[in-house]
Amino acid sequence: MIITITGLPGSGKTTIAKELARHLHIKHYSMGELVRKIARRKKISVLQLTKKNNKLADEMDRLQKEIAKTHRDAIIDSRLGAYLIKNARAKIYIHAPLKTRVTRISERDRISYKEAMHQTLAREREELGHYKKEYNIDYRNKNLYNISLNTDKLKVEQATKKLINEINGLK
Template structure:
């Protein structure tokens, strides 16, 4: 029971928290559209939205250095602190946590673990538009990021990010229009929560 990350188990046992409300995690690779879907879900389900990127920025502010300086010094300890804070939020409940490792970190504390799938082509198109890059530049950056994330997860945690068996729901965001991405995932999540008797 609890987190799926071995090194976090001792920390988890030290937390004395009474969970209030549901916990949902949402993961996906860069450009998959996970943030957009998460924002819509959080609003519809009235959940607090926590993004691992926001936790990262909070840590930079707490260290009293610029985000650029903090990024330059980024090490494993930063990742571990993000994990600890994410796990604490998961145990508190009434939250939707977005992050590549969110499902693994929350583990059984999550009532629902979601993964957003999307093809490399579609992801590259979205990132190119968002970051004002060419399609080829975006594709190259995404492949490098994916490789780095997969290797880092294996090295730090001994987990395989390609293993989707931990997720309760996989959303294919490849063919969804912007409007459909705001409706279909909500309906699927609501149906699953009702099935688990977590939503009336």
């Protein structure tokens, strides 16, 4: 079964995707982690990397489609997973309020709350503009998904259990 997980920065999508993959015993692919790793290696921010590298976006799109074609079971977490992978059984949208997401990013990246807020808002603005221009979509549109989960008050294990129940309920 192919599962896509999408969400705004700091919503918990990658953390939850990893836990879901562990519970379901399937492979997890995080496009965000891959981009962050490339940015760290180049010693630039994710925003700087994505702004100056259009080929990166094309490669990430190709990679996601290839994973979906060559794997019977996989979890792919990315902004465009639900849009790019039409045959995914579960298309999950993870969301949380801005303050919660910024706090998580601040802790994850070990930066101040103020810096995390600045980076998050800039990144969201940039990504939303890019996806609208390049794909004519708003990945926040819940009509793209068959499962939506607010992670604001949930621990990872609670979110994972809810998602497993939702996935099992899909036809």
